[in-house]
Amino acid sequence: MSGALARLPDLLAAHVLLSAAALLLGLLISLPLAVAASRRPALARAALGLASLVQTIPALALLALFYPVLIALSGLVGGGIPALGFLPALLALTLYAVLPILRNAVTGLIGLDPALTEAADGVGMTAGQKLRLVQAPLAAPVAMAGIRTAAVWTIGAATLATTVGQPCLGDLIFAGLQTQDWTLVLTGCIASALLALITDALLGLVETGIRRRRALLAWIGVALIALGIGAATLPALTAAPVTQKTVVIGAKNFSEQFILARLIGLRLERAGYTVRYREGLGSAVIFRALAAGDIGIYVDYSGTLWTNEMKRRDVPPRAVMLAQLTGWAERQGIGMPGALGFENAYAIAVRGADARRLKLETLDDLVRVAPNMVLGGDLEFLERPEWAALKRAYPLRFRATRAFSPTFMYRALESGQADAISAFSSDGRIASMQLKILADPRGAVPGYDAVMLVSPQKAKDPALMAALAPLAAKIPVDLMREANYRVDRDADKQSPQDVARWLDGRIGR
């Protein structure tokens, strides 16, 4: 817990810098656009329409959309454009900030008393003088209100930058949500809310200063904001420089990934590397981030790579799949120091008592009793190819199927609202709730061996590969389940960092 909270200052600083940069870029785009739009109604309609359209895209989707766009762009110019981290987050948040600034600035400019425009023309102002001496100062209070809205939105939406690998307060929120560590979630939320409130208050001070024509007040507000941004650059300035010995470890957004990332981190730190973490990356993004070198190492699952990256539809035995995957990775220059030894596969689990009573060992046995049972699936499962494959291999006809979020899925099984669930085979709750995983004798579901992947650049570092090699085949599924349970359990939760240390001790060097 304290390990994660110790990151608060750094994450806060990164959050401030990201939001400030997006707001500034938003201002640079919106203000000239607003001036141009105030003179041409057609442009105003087009610009405001477009900005409103952008606003209707969920922020999470907007962030994710920039990833392929930047990859494509980088490909066009021959590489060099980072598709992960600061840049995509900045661009998405900037687009988000444009609408409120643009709308208010245009409203402020168009809403000016026509007599003032006539007077400005009448005394012989040029267009530039009119803007500088009359329009800008008089539209400023209305525009400032828009800037305040944009600032609050940007700070809020910046928490989502975690999903494209940009460190921010969202790291705490996402990690906390996944591990159900509510202290972490609240810390992230409160920090982000306080930041938004303070920023809004300072911008409000600037607005009041402009409205009441009290320059000093406005400058105090500006100075305090500048001070805050300045303070936020400190951690970046004092941070250890990025060197060859710095490794970025990626993780998807669930507990097992957090634990394994920290475990790998511990090993690398011991080998003399500086480690950074990028957690909460989406499944679709993380492999490309590795291939592009944005992250150095992460753990993925053979079946996921098999279908998503290798585009294979057949389901060979576990060992065959692993061998082919290794060959495929080598051809791309991606290092595979080995499988960790456990699988995290989709598996159908039933209550242990039911399994004994109904003599359920395999999915073939389940076919018999399924018509009297309710299947609970996580939100994704019922739409995934694995479920379709299962239904093809075994004529499963459940009385009903229901979708739950993962936490509630286990509760539903416990309370009898569901009789079988789509569990993950390495989930700690399988052991703690004494669930029975039903075997898949027909091999319908591909193997999901956890494998370490190393980016092409880092794979050339023999010392790094040597530091990772001892982890291969050292984590049997029971051990991983216990580790996951320590993080996921409701009471006496441990942080992924602590569990990684525990795991490190258990598996030996």
Next chain:
Amino acid sequence: MEAAPPAIRFEAVTKAYGGIPAVEAVTLSIAPGSFVALVGTSGSGKSTLLKMVNRLVEPDAGAVFVEGEAVHAIAPPLLRRRIGYVFQGIGLFPHMTVAENIAIGLRLEGRAAGDRAVELLDLVDLPRDYAGRLPDALSGGQRQRVGVARALALEPRLMLMDEPFGALDPVTRDQLGNAYRALHERLGLTTVMVTHDMAEALLLADRVLVMQAGRIVADAGPHDLLTGKAGTAADALVAVPRDQAERLRLLAEGA
């Protein structure tokens, strides 16, 4: 003296808004030093004609000359700094003090304001300590005095006034009209004032132009207008204030 060009010359100027004519082929000269009132009902085209002089409105056809120079050959900001402009909306900049408003023309030219604002406050009979106030703190009449001072700041020889006192109460209006007429004399200005009030036109101007549907339908001195020598359209407009004056006289006698 023949060489001195007219202060303003309109040559066959025409302007239409969306196909509806506002000014139709007006040709007219205004002599330097004259005080001309442009009278007509709303929509008669008088404001449009006035604003073509400082290019707030561009004619569709024809040309306007100021002191012999074609206005379309002068960049609008430079042209406007040579011509004082006062209008009904006043348009004092609310974020600038009275002094800053008055001296705005000097600021646009990049010149130091010096004591000019104080001089102009004196000129329009406003207390000097108004210099530091914001326009919001002034009454309507005081604001328009500032408007006049602002228009005079760059010492123009020509003043264009579009219903300048139209929004003021009758007493203030009368005071301001007379005060301005005195300034006109003192500074040797040429003034063109648009008004819909024939009485105001007759009492202030040396020459009254009556506009109707985009054309000048009467052009005469106040005396000729009052004695019916300016045609029927003018007579109809003159009849109103004259009848009012007559009724007031009868009321006073009857009492």
